Amino acid sequence: MPTYLTSDSELWFNLQGYLDEQFIQLEELQDDANPNFVEEVVRVFYNDSARLIRNIEMAMGKNPMDFGKLDDVMHQFKGSCSGIGAKKVKRECTRFQDYCKEEDPEGCMGAFQAVKQEHATLKGKLDAYFQLTRQC
Amino acid sequence: MVMAAAESQFHVLAVDDSIIDRKLIERLLKTSSYRVTTVDSGSKALEFLGLLGEEDHGNPNQPCICTNHSQEVAVNLVITDYCMPGMTGYDLLKRIKESSSLRNIPVVIMSSENVPSRISRCLQEGAEEFFLKPVRLSDLNKLKTHMMKSKCKNHQMPENLEDPERPEESTATSSPSAETSEFQSPQSQPQLKQQQQQQQSQANNSNNNKRKAVEEGPSPDRARPRYSNDLTVVSN
Numbered sequence: 559m560p561t562y563l564t565s566d567s568e569l570w571f572n573l574q575g576y577l578d579e580q581f582i583q584l585e586e587l588q589d590d591a592n593p594n595f596v597e598e599v600v601r602v603f604y605n606d607s608a609r610l611i612r613n614i615e616m617a618m619g620k621n622p623m624d625f626g627k628l629d630d631v632m633h634q635f636k637g638s639c640s641g642i643g644a645k646k647v648k649r650e651c652t653r654f655q656d657y658c659k660e661e662d663p664e665g666c667m668g669a670f671q672a673v674k675q676e677h678a679t680l681k682g683k684l685d686a687y688f689q690l691t692r693q694c
Numbered sequence: 695m696v697m698a699a700a701e702s703q704f705h706v707l708a709v710d711d712s713i714i715d716r717k718l719i720e721r722l723l724k725t726s727s728y729r730v731t732t733v734d735s736g737s738k739a740l741e742f743l744g745l746l747g748e749e750d751h752g753n754p755n756q757p758c759i760c761t762n763h764s765q766e767v768a769v770n771l772v773i774t775d776y777c778m779p780g781m782t783g784y785d786l787l788k789r790i791k792e793s794s795s796l797r798n799i800p801v802v803i804m805s806s807e808n809v810p811s812r813i814s815r816c817l818q819e820g821a822e823e824f825f826l827k828p829v830r831l832s833d834l835n836k837l838k839t840h841m842m843k844s845k846c847k848n849h850q851m852p853e854n855l856e857d858p859e860r861p862e863e864s865t866a867t868s869s870p871s872a873e874t875s876e877f878q879s880p881q882s883q884p885q886l887k888q889q890q891q892q893q894q895s896q897a898n899n900s901n902n903n904k905r906k907a908v909e910e911g912p913s914p915d916r917a918r919p920r921y922s923n924d925l926t927v928v929s930n
Contacts, residue, residue, distance in 0.1 A: 580828050587721050587831070599717055606713050633777070634712065637806045640828055641714040 573687060576680050580643030597688050603642050604681060610635040611674065618670060628666065629658040635673075647676045704841045705729040705767075709739045709774035709786065710804070719773065719804075719829060726834045731767075736774070736781030736789075743769060745793055769799055770841040773825075776805040776812065784816060791820045800840035804829055 573581075581596075588595040613631050617624055636651035650673040657665030706728045708719045716732045723730045733739050744767075772790060776783040783803050790796045803816045806827040813824045822840045825833045 583828070583830060584718075587725055592721070595721060599714065602717055603714055633806075637712055637827065638714045640806060641712075641718050643828075 576646050578643045578645040625658040625661050650676050703729050704770040707769045707772045708732045711778045736786035771800045773802040798844050
C-alpha cells in the first residue's frame with residue numbers, strides 16, 4: 559500500500575516535526591478495503607478534539623480553576639493526539655498538564671493557547687496533505 | 695504463521711471511552727483477522743457479556759438488564775482501556791475474574807501511562823497483558839495464544855489438545871460465553887507451541903520498549919502462571 563510519507567518526499571519534510579511514527583502506523587493500516595482510513599481517523603480526531611477543547615474552555619472559565627478537572631480533560635485530549643501521532647500538539651498538552659500540577663492559572667492559559675495554535679496548524683497541514691494524496 | 699482455512703475467527707470485545715482509540719483498536723484487531731465488538735464503557739462491556747443483570751451494585755442508575763446474551767455471543771478476549779470514567783479497566787477486569795461464567799476470558803489492559811504499580815496490579819488481578827498506548831499491530835500478535843489457551847480450558851481439553859475436533863459441549867466449569875459455534879483447527883496444537891516460542895522471543899524483545907520504566911524487583915505472588923512476560927515489579 560502506498561505510503562506518502564517517504565523520507566525523501568516533500569510532504570514528509572513538511573510534516574516532519576508535527577507528526578511521529580504513529581501516523582506512519584496509521585498509513586500502514588490503510589489498504590484497498592479501507593482506502594480512507596487515515597483521513598477518517600483524522601476527521602474523527604478533529605471532531606472529538608473540538609468537543610474536548612470546548613470542555614477545557616468551559617473549565618478554564620471557572621473561578622477558581624479546577625486544575626484536577628482540567629488535567630483530566632487534557633489527559634483525554636492528549637490521548638487522542640497520541641493516537642494520530644500529533645507530536646507537537648501532544649508536547650503542548652504536556653506543558654499544560656505541568657501547569658495544572660503547579661496550579662498556575664496563567665501558565666495554563668498560555669499553554670492552552672499554544673495547544674490550540676498547534677492543533678490548528680496541524681489541521682492545515684493535514685488538510686493539504688490529504689488533498690495532495692487524493693490527487694495521486 | 696499459516697492459518698488453516700477453516701480456523702475459527704476469534705471474537706474480541708474492545709472497551710474504550712475514547713472514540714479515536716476505539717477506531718484504532720478496531721482497525722488493528724480487524725487487520726489481525728479478529729471479529730470485533732467495541733463498547734465505550736465497562737458497564738456496557740459487562741452488559742454485552744451478559745453479566746450486568748446478575749449483580750448490579752455498580753451503578754444505581756443502570757437498569758437491570760438480564761439477557762441470555764452470554765449464551766449466544768462468545769467473546770474470546772476482552773481488551774480494555776485502563777482509564778475510563780465510572781468503571782475503570784481494572785474494575786472491569788475484577789468483575790470478569792470474579793464471575794464464575796466469565797473468569798476464563800483473557801483480559802488485556804491498555805493504558806497511555808506507564809505506571810509500574812498499575813501494571814503489576816492489573817497483572818496480579820489476572821490480566822494477561824498490559825499494552826502501552828498507542829497499541830501497535832505487533833502487540834496484537836500476543837493475543838492469539840491467550841485466546842487459544844482459554845478456548846482449550848473451556849472445552850475441558852487437556853493441555854496437549856488431543857481431540858481438537860470434539861464437538862463443543864457446555865460443561866459445569868466451562869464458560870458459556872467463550873464458546874463459539876466454530877470448530878477448532880486441527881493445527882491448533884503445533885500452532886500453540888509455535889506461538890509460545892514466538893511469545894517468548896517477542897516478550898524478550900518487547901521488554902525493552904514496553905517495560906523500560908519498570909525496574910527489577912521481587913516477583914509478586916501471582917495466582918495465574920504467566921509465560922508471556924517475565925515482568926517483575928517495584929513494590930510501591
